[in-house]
Amino acid sequence: MSDTSILLMIFGVSVVSLLPRMLPVAILSRWEFPQLLQKWLSFVAPAVLGGLAALSILAPKGFIHFSPSNLYLWACIPTFIVAIKTRSLFYTLLVGIITMALLYNFAGI
Amino acid sequence: MIKNEELLTGIKDAFPIVLGYLPLGFAFGVLANQVGMTVFQAGLMSLMCFTGAGQYIAIGVMQAGGAIFTIIMANLLVNLRYLLFATSMVPHLKNVPPSLATLLSYGLTDETYAVAMTRYQNHEATASYMAGLNITSHIGWISSSLAGAILGTFISNTDKIGLNFALPAMYICLLVFVVGKRSDALVAGISATLCLLFGFIFPSTMANMSNIIIATMIAATLGVVIDERY
Numbered sequence: 412m413s414d415t416s417i418l419l420m421i422f423g424v425s426v427v428s429l430l431p432r433m434l435p436v437a438i439l440s441r442w443e444f445p446q447l448l449q450k451w452l453s454f455v456a457p458a459v460l461g462g463l464a465a466l467s468i469l470a471p472k473g474f475i476h477f478s479p480s481n482l483y484l485w486a487c488i489p490t491f492i493v494a495i496k497t498r499s500l501f502y503t504l505l506v507g508i509i510t511m512a513l514l515y516n517f518a519g520i
Numbered sequence: 521m522i523k524n525e526e527l528l529t530g531i532k533d534a535f536p537i538v539l540g541y542l543p544l545g546f547a548f549g550v551l552a553n554q555v556g557m558t559v560f561q562a563g564l565m566s567l568m569c570f571t572g573a574g575q576y577i578a579i580g581v582m583q584a585g586g587a588i589f590t591i592i593m594a595n596l597l598v599n600l601r602y603l604l605f606a607t608s609m610v611p612h613l614k615n616v617p618p619s620l621a622t623l624l625s626y627g628l629t630d631e632t633y634a635v636a637m638t639r640y641q642n643h644e645a646t647a648s649y650m651a652g653l654n655i656t657s658h659i660g661w662i663s664s665s666l667a668g669a670i671l672g673t674f675i676s677n678t679d680k681i682g683l684n685f686a687l688p689a690m691y692i693c694l695l696v697f698v699v700g701k702r703s704d705a706l707v708a709g710i711s712a713t714l715c716l717l718f719g720f721i722f723p724s725t726m727a728n729m730s731n732i733i734i735a736t737m738i739a740a741t742l743g744v745v746i747d748e749r750y
Contacts, residue, residue, distance in 0.1 A: 412556070412582055412588075414561075416588060417557060417561050418561070418564075419588060420578065420582075420588045420591055420592070421561065421564055421565045421568055421569065422568070423588060423591070423592040423595075424565070424568075424569045424571070424574060424575075424578060424591060424592060424595045425568035425569050427592055427595045427596040427599060428569050428570070428571040428574050428595055428598075428599040428602075429569075429570075429626060431599045431600055431601075431602040431603045431606065432599075432602040432605070432606050432625045432626065432628040433606070433622050433623075433625045433626060434603070434606070435603055435606035435607040435610060436606050436609070436610055436613065436618070436621050436622045436625045437618065437619075437622040439607060439610045440610060440613065440618035440621060440622070441618065442610075444610070444611055447744065449611055450743075450744050450747065451740050451741065451743070451744050452607065452608040452611065452740075453608075454703075454704070454707045454739065454740035454743035454744065455604060455605070455608035455736055455740050456608065456633075456634070456637040456638075456698045457695070457698050457699055457704040457705075457707045457708040457711070457743075458707050458708060458710075458711035458735065458736040458739040458740050458743070459601075459604075459605065459630075459633070459634070459711070459732065459736050460634055460691055460694055460695040460698055460708060461695060461707070461708030461709060461710075461711040461712040461715070461739070462711045462712055462714075462715035462731070462732045462735050462736060463630055463634075463691045463732065464688065464691040464692050464695045464708075464712065465711075465712035465713075465715055465716055466715055466716070466719065466726075466731075466732070467687055467688035467691050468688050468692075469716055470716070470719060470726060471684070471688070473726055473727065474723065474726065475716060475719055475720050475726075483685065483688060486685050486688075486689075487688065487692060490685075490688075490689050490692050490693075491692055491696070494692055494693040494695075494696040495696055498696070498697070499693075500536050500690065500693050500694075501536070503689055503690075503692065503693035504536050504539065504686060504689045504690060504693070506689075507682075507685045507686070507688065507689025507692070508681075508682040508683060508685055508686055508689065509682060510682070510685070511682035511684065511685035512680065512681050512682030513682075515679055515680060515682065516680065
């Protein structure tokens with residue numbers, strides 16, 4: 412791709428990736444959401460995180476990998492426990508990353 | 521009006537995100553370099569787009585010799601989920617001036633969304649907090665992309681030090697945070713199952729992440745129904 416094409420591509424991607432994030436905030440800020448819609452929206456965060464967590468563990472490389480050789484599956488067990496017990500993002504990340512490093516280097520799967 | 525304490529909390533809350541972005545941004549920089557983008561172009565893309573999945577797709581299409589149009593359409597699909605994310609954040613932003621809230625939403629990503637929504641459960645949203653969180657995360661994304669584009673050839677494997685698990689660990693923790701009542705847990709479980717199911721039956725939804733949008737919409741609807749009953 413030529414330099415001009417690359418810049419054009421970056422500009423185009425910028426528009427389509429930023430508009431969906433900024434438009435709703437710009438348009439809906441003054442709008443009072445109906446009760447039912449507010450309730451529905453309150454479930455979006457748990458649903459999104461459930462989906463993201465599941466995909467990042469069971470499809471870490473972009474395709475579903477549901478088997479004991481998936482290290483992410485093993486690493487998520489202590490991570491979940493620490494998250495529930497400590498409710499600290501720092502300790503959860505620490506334990507998750509260390510577990511993963513140990514598994515990667517020593518599990519030999 | 522900048523509230524220092526809020527700004528600092530935002531910056532502090534961005535650290536785990538930056539940690540997770542390091543390997544991802546770095547990898548983007550390395551790949552961008554390999555398909556012939558300059559360091560400047562790689563950095564510019566991370567500055568102007570801030571979409572991990574979308575930027576990887578761009579690299580993939582470029583590698584395959586695809587067209588700009590393909591890259592832009594794929595990115596439109598990948599980023600559609602932010603319509604939903606941004607809309608669900610709006611009710612929390614009552615005390616942030618709309619123009620400022622719009623501008624700061626430039627930095628809305630899966631990660632900043634998750635962290636911010638967790639905080640807004642029991643804290644008021646402020647422009648200072650949004651700025652601290654989103655801008656710090658964005659700087660982390662840009663600098664790791666630049667580092668990858670510059671150093672790409674020297675360092676190869678960040679998996680060895682477990683950094684590939686930073687984002688999954690963060691999602692797990694934030695999931696634990698946002699689940700407040702039984703119906704939240706049910707919704708998260710339903711969404712996770714549907715997400716995997718759609719991804720399994722229609723693998724193409726994995727690449728553009730439309731499985732997350734569909735699963736979220738169904739699960740949130742079921743959540744409303746469940747919540748009414750119990």
